[in-house]
Amino acid sequence: MRALCVGLVAVALIGSACGQDKKAATITIKAPERGHKDTIVKVDGVEVKESEGTWTFTTPALEAGKEYTFKVEALIEPNNYTKITRPREVTVKAGDAVKLDLTTEDKKLDKIVVRWVPTPDDIVDEMAKLAKIGKDDVIFDPGCGDAVMLIRPVKKLGAKKGIGIDIDPQMVKKAQDKAKTEGVSEKVVIKEGDILNEKDMAICAEASVVLIYIGDDLGARMAPVLQKLLKPGTRVVSHRFRLGDWKPEKTLTVRGADGDDYVLHYWVVKEKDKK
Structure with missing residues (x-):
């Protein structure tokens, strides 16, 4: 019985240690200043709240040592008849704090639609x-x-x-x-x-x-x-x-x-x- 208890404690400690290895990462996104109040930013399809012209996304807890790629998309409306879709990808690891600049145009990736x-x-x-x-x-x-x-x-x-x-x-x-x-x-x-x-x-x-x-x-x-x-x-x-x-x-x-x-x-x- 004592050996079994010691074994259970060991498993619990290992599980706890593994849990401690998992950490979230943060992605701070900067979008164009022009019309940023009308800009919507999504990460993996989920809308991110804006604060003072930036959007900060906190990932779920990530396993240490692995890389994770997130799809970021900004929907920008500089006026009431132009819509710009700006997609990007960002790769992070557990505990990372990365910045993503979406103020720069990419002619190959960006899609512009004018009403x-x-x-x-x-x-x-x-x-x-x-x-x-x-x-x-x-x-x-x-x-x-x-x-x-x-x-x-x-x-x-x-x-x-x-x-x-x-x-x-x-x-x-x-x-x-x-x-x-x-x-x-x-x-x-x-x-x-x-x-x-x-x-x-x-x-x-x-x-x-x-x-x-x-x-x-x-x-x-x-x-x-x-x-x-x-x-x-x-x-x-x-x-x-x-x-x-x-x-x-x-x-x-x-x-x-x-x-x-x-x-x-x-x-x-x-x-x-x-x-």
Whole structure:
């Protein structure tokens, strides 16, 4: 009986020691300051509470000596029409205290979705005026929505052709139907495509004018593709948003029919550097 008791005590002590080897780890996450109040951070699908611009996740007790990988995802909304999903993975061991910086963009991992918001007709006309659209121009609109930026210049100014792509198949159908209703379907081509996919964007090569209304985040990602694919002399006009570090040649403010002010940016594609 005494030997059995000693054995039970030994097992209990070993179990206690093993239990002491298990420790939690902490992951402190930093997300973009811009709009951080609207940012949601999840670890392995579980939402983490935010405190003063950081999110701290405490893992379950982890076994010593082993590595554990956690999937972290930040859902960022810098404005009411842009949603950025930023996924990362972090590996920790028992007792670790690690920091994860989600303020840096990763073009391969980050996913950006922009909700369609229409540009008023009179502002589209102002954009066309700034671009000096004429009868020989081919217009391209990446993320074209209902294709108003293509239909109006073709119909009102007699532009030669309009080309648009949109990632939403339902919006593509809507734009195609609208072009047909407006009587310009033979001159306005709308295709499903991703503005961050260079192959989809290759359709812009024949454009002489680009009209854009898209968020800063997507615009910054798209700018190098435009500069690469567009021919020299192509005019680019953006409603409100800039295109990353591509400096516009002109920025002006116009007054809309609704009484609001609208900012327009203007670029001209330069000759490619010869290497």
